Amino acid sequence: MPDTVLNERALKLLKTLVQRYIRDGQPVGSRTLSRESALEVSPATIRNIMADLEELGLVSSPHTSAGRVPTAAGLRVFVDTLVTVKPLQKKIAAEIANGLSETGESSQALVTTASKLLSQVTHLAGVVTVPRRTHGQLRQIEFLQLSDNRVLAIIVVNAREVQNRILKLDRSYTESELRQAANYLTDQFAGNDVSDVRSKLLGELKQARESMNEMMLNAISMAQRAFEKGETEDDFVMAGKTNLLDFAELSSVDTLRQLFEVFNRKRDILHLLDQCTKAEGVQIFIGKESGYEPLDECSVVTAPYTVDDEVVGVLGVIGPTRMAYERVIPIVDVTAKLLGQALKMP
Amino acid sequence: MPDTVLNERALKLLKTLVQRYIRDGQPVGSRTLSRESALEVSPATIRNIMADLEELGLVSSPHTSAGRVPTAAGLRVFVDTLVTVKPLQKKIAAEIANGLSETGESSQALVTTASKLLSQVTHLAGVVTVPRRTHGQLRQIEFLQLSDNRVLAIIVVNAREVQNRILKLDRSYTESELRQAANYLTDQFAGNDVSDVRSKLLGELKQARESMNEMMLNAISMAQRAFEKGETEDDFVMAGKTNLLDFAELSSVDTLRQLFEVFNRKRDILHLLDQCTKAEGVQIFIGKESGYEPLDECSVVTAPYTVDDEVVGVLGVIGPTRMAYERVIPIVDVTAKLLGQALKMP
DNA sequence: ATTAGCACTCTCCCGTGGAGACTGCCAATG
DNA sequence: CATTGGCAGTCTCCACGGGAGAGTGCTAAT
Numbered sequence: 187m188p189d190t191v192l193n194e195r196a197l198k199l200l201k202t203l204v205q206r207y208i209r210d211g212q213p214v215g216s217r218t219l220s221r222e223s224a225l226e227v228s229p230a231t232i233r234n235i236m237a238d239l240e241e242l243g244l245v246s247s248p249h250t251s252a253g254r255v256p257t258a259a260g261l262r263v264f265v266d267t268l269v270t271v272k273p274l275q276k277k278i279a280a281e282i283a284n285g286l287s288e289t290g291e292s293s294q295a296l297v298t299t300a301s302k303l304l305s306q307v308t309h310l311a312g313v314v315t316v317p318r319r320t321h322g323q324l325r326q327i328e329f330l331q332l333s334d335n336r337v338l339a340i341i342v343v344n345a346r347e348v349q350n351r352i353l354k355l356d357r358s359y360t361e362s363e364l365r366q367a368a369n370y371l372t373d374q375f376a377g378n379d380v381s382d383v384r385s386k387l388l389g390e391l392k393q394a395r396e397s398m399n400e401m402m403l404n405a406i407s408m409a410q411r412a413f414e415k416g417e418t419e420d421d422f423v424m425a426g427k428t429n430l431l432d433f434a435e436l437s438s439v440d441t442l443r444q445l446f447e448v449f450n451r452k453r454d455i456l457h458l459l460d461q462c463t464k465a466e467g468v469q470i471f472i473g474k475e476s477g478y479e480p481l482d483e484c485s486v487v488t489a490p491y492t493v494d495d496e497v498v499g500v501l502g503v504i505g506p507t508r509m510a511y512e513r514v515i516p517i518v519d520v521t522a523k524l525l526g527q528a529l530k531m532p
Numbered sequence: 533m534p535d536t537v538l539n540e541r542a543l544k545l546l547k548t549l550v551q552r553y554i555r556d557g558q559p560v561g562s563r564t565l566s567r568e569s570a571l572e573v574s575p576a577t578i579r580n581i582m583a584d585l586e587e588l589g590l591v592s593s594p595h596t597s598a599g600r601v602p603t604a605a606g607l608r609v610f611v612d613t614l615v616t617v618k619p620l621q622k623k624i625a626a627e628i629a630n631g632l633s634e635t636g637e638s639s640q641a642l643v644t645t646a647s648k649l650l651s652q653v654t655h656l657a658g659v660v661t662v663p664r665r666t667h668g669q670l671r672q673i674e675f676l677q678l679s680d681n682r683v684l685a686i687i688v689v690n691a692r693e694v695q696n697r698i699l700k701l702d703r704s705y706t707e708s709e710l711r712q713a714a715n716y717l718t719d720q721f722a723g724n725d726v727s728d729v730r731s732k733l734l735g736e737l738k739q740a741r742e743s744m745n746e747m748m749l750n751a752i753s754m755a756q757r758a759f760e761k762g763e764t765e766d767d768f769v770m771a772g773k774t775n776l777l778d779f780a781e782l783s784s785v786d787t788l789r790q791l792f793e794v795f796n797r798k799r800d801i802l803h804l805l806d807q808c809t810k811a812e813g814v815q816i817f818i819g820k821e822s823g824y825e826p827l828d829e830c831s832v833v834t835a836p837y838t839v840d841d842e843v844v845g846v847l848g849v850i851g852p853t854r855m856a857y858e859r860v861i862p863i864v865d866v867t868a869k870l871l872g873q874a875l876k877m878p
Numbered sequence: 879a880t881t882a883g884c885a886c887t888c889t890c891c892c893g894t895g896g897a898g899a900c901t902g903c904c905a906a907t908g
Numbered sequence: 909c910a911t912t913g914g915c916a917g918t919c920t921c922c923a924c925g926g927g928a929g930a931g932t933g934c935t936a937a938t
Contacts, residue, residue, distance in 0.1 A: 215931055215932085229931090230881050234880085247932080250888050250932065250933095251888045252930080252931070292698070332671075338686075338694055340686060342678060348696055348698075428792045431789045432789075442785075443774060446773070446774045450774065561901085573911080575900090576911075577911055579900085583901090593900085593901080595919055596902095597918055598901090881937080881938075882935105882937080883937095884936105885935105888929105889930085893926095894923105896924105897921090897923105898919105899920085900917105901916105907913095908912100
C-alpha cells in the first residue's frame with residue numbers, strides 16, 4: 187500500500203480506465219490498462235491497485251473474471267478532478283454559432299434550434315428550458331375583439347416576446363372601448379418590469395376602486411386576466427431522444443420505455459433542470475445523483491444561460507453515464523454562452 | 533376442395549384466426565381453431581382448409597410446425613369483408629367527447645387533445661393533422677410596432693385562428709400609419725375567403741399601382757408579406773409514441789429506432805396522411821400498403837374530419853399490423869366526427 | 879514495492895437431446 | 909367424396925454441459 191491510498195498513479199490509472207470505458211463501453215482488464223496507460227507497470231501491479239480502487243468504491247467488476255468498470259463515484263472523481271476538457275473544435279463551435287444566427291426571430295425558435303444543435307453535435311438528447319425573463323420590459327398591450335365576449339389579448343415584452351391569450355368576458359366591448367383600455371394600460375405600464383405588472387394591477391384595483399371610471403376598471407380587470415398564468419405549459423424542449431436508442435446499455439426496451447415516459451411527463455425533468463439555475467457554469471449529475479429513478483443509468487450535463495447577467499434558463503444534454511464528458515462539457519458550455527448572446531440581440 | 537375455394541366456412545375460419553392472432557399475437561394452430569370457431573369440424577379438416585388459404589396467400593406459417601399467421605393480404609380481407617365492428621362503448625365515446633369539450637379555444641389545442649385521446653383510448657400512437665381551412669373568413673388584420681423596422685402582424689381568421697408573424701421592413705412606421713394600414717386592409721378584405729386574399733392583394737397591387745396613395749401601397753405590401761408562407765411547419769401532432777414500445781413485434785431496438793426517426797422527420801408521414809383526405813370515411817393501410825418501409829410492420833387507420841362539409845384534416849392511429857381493428861375503427865370514426873364538431877363551435 | 883506464474887472463476891458460445899406443438903399425409907368412415 | 913382419426917415427421921424452445929477465452933487473486937520470487 188502506498189503512502190496515501192489515492193496516489194497519483196492510482197488516479198492516472200482511474201483516468202485511463204474511465205476514458206477507455208467511455209470509448210467502448212466494456213470492462214477494462216489489467217492487461218489493457220497496462221498497455222494503454224503511459225505508466226510502465228505490469229498487469230499484476232495494476233491488479234493490486236484495482237483492488238484498492240474497488241475497495242474505495244470507485245470501480246467494480248461485473249463478475250469475477252471481467253475487467254473493471256467505473257462506478258458512479260468513480261465517474262464523479264473523473265469529472266471533478268481528472269477530466270482534461272478537450273478544446274472545442276472550431277468546426278463545432280462554428281456549427282453552433284451558425285445554427286443560432288441563422289434562426290429567426292422568436293426566442294421559442296432559438297430554444298428549439300439550440301436543443302437540436304446540442305443533440306446533433308453530441309449525439310445525445312438535448313434539452314433547453316424556455317427562457318423565463320423575470321425582468322422583461324412590458325412594451326405594449328393590445329386587445330382585439332374576436333367574437334361576442336371573446337377578446338384576444340396581445341402582450342409584447344422586450345421587443346421580442348409576443349404572447350397571445352384569449353379571454354372570455356362577461357359582456358362584449360366595442361372596438362373603441364378596447365382601444366381605450368389598451369392605450370390606458372400601455373401608457374400606464376409600458377416600461378415596467380413584467381414581473382411587477384401583475385402585483386401593480388392588483389394594487390391599482392384595490393387602492394382606487396371608487397376613484398376610477400368604469401373604463402379603467404374594465405381595462406384593469408381584463409389585463410389581470412391576460413396576465414394570469416403567465417407561464418406556458420411548454421416549458422422546455424428536447425431534441426434527439428432517438429439518439430438514446432444508440433447506446434447498448436440503455437437498450438432494454440423496458441428501460442427505454444421508462445425513459446421516454448419521463449420525457450413525456452416533462453415535469454420531473456423540469457424540476458431537475460430548475461435546480462441547475464442556481465449554480466453557475468457547467469454542472470454534472472451522474473446516475474442516481476439526479477434523484478430520478480428512470481435516469482439512474484443516465485448522466486445530465488447542464489449549464490445555465492444568461493441574458494444581461496441574469497440567468498434566464500438552463501440547457502444541457504442527457505445521455506448514458508458513459509458519455510464523452512471531455513467533449514460534451516465544452517459543448518454545453520459554449521452553447522449556453524451563445525444562446526445567451528443570441529437571445530440578447532435585438 | 534369445395535365448390536368455390538373461398539367458401540363461407542373458410543372465411544369464417546379466417547376470421548377467427550385473425551381475431552385470435554390479434555388477441556395474443558401468436559400463430560394459431562388447427563386444434564385451437566377447431567375449438568374457437570363455432571364450426572363443428574375436426575382439426576384435420578381445418579388443416580386442409582388452412583392449406584388452401586395458404587395457397588391463396590392469406591395465411592402463412594412461420595415454420596413447419598407452428599400454427600398459421602394471417603398475411604397482409606389476409607388482414608386486408610379481414611378488414612374489408614369480415615370485420616364486425618364492435619359498437620363503441622359509451623364510456624369511451626363519452627371520454628372523447630368530454631376531452632374535446634373540456635379543451636379550450638385554439639384549434640391547435642383541440643388537435644393536440646384529439647391526438648392524446650386517440651392514443652389513450654386505443655393504446656396506439658395517435659396522429660392528427662392540423663386543420664387547414666382553405667375556406668376561412670378573414671376577420672381582421674392588425675399591426676404592432678415592435679422595434680425599429682420590425683412589425684408584428686396579427687391575422688384573425690374565422691373568429692378562432694390567430695396567426696402572428698413578424699415582418700422586417702425597410703423603414704420604420706409610425707403608430708398611426710400602421711393603424712391606418714390595418715384599418716384599410718380590414719375594411720377591404722374582411723369577410724373574404726382567406727385563400728383568395730393573397731391573390732387579390734397581388735391583383736390590387738398590380739392593377740392600380742399609380743392610382744393609390746403611398747399608405748395603401750405600404751399596407752398592401754406589408755399584408756403580402758404577412759400572408760406569405762401561410763403554412764406553419766408544425767403541421768401534425770402525434771401522441772403516444774411510447775405505446776408502440778408495448779408491442780413485442782416492434783420491439784427490436786432497431787425497428788423502433790427507424791420508427792421514431794420517421795415520426796421525427798414528419799414529412800413522410802404527412803404525405804401519407806394527405807392522401808387520406810381524398811377518401812371519405814375510415815381508411816386502412818396494412819403493412820407495406822402505406823408505401824413507407826419503416827411502416828412495413830405497422831398499420832395505419834385514418835379518417836378525414838370535416839367542418840361545414842369541407843375536409844380540413846385527417847386523424848388516425850398508427851400501430852402494429854395486429855391491432856384490434858374491431859375496436860379501433862369505430863374509435864377513429866367518431867373521433868373524426870367529434871373533432872369536426874368541436875372545431876365548428878364558435 | 880513490483881513482478882511472474884498459476885490455479886481458479888465466470889461468461890460466452892456451441893452442440894446435443896428431449897419435450898411440446900403442429901403439420902401433412904394416408905387410410906378409414908359415413 | 910368430404911370428413912375424420914391416427915401417425916410419423918419437423919421445427920422450436922429450453923435446459924444442460926463442456927470447451928475456449930479473458931481476467932482475476934494469490935503466492936512466491938526478485
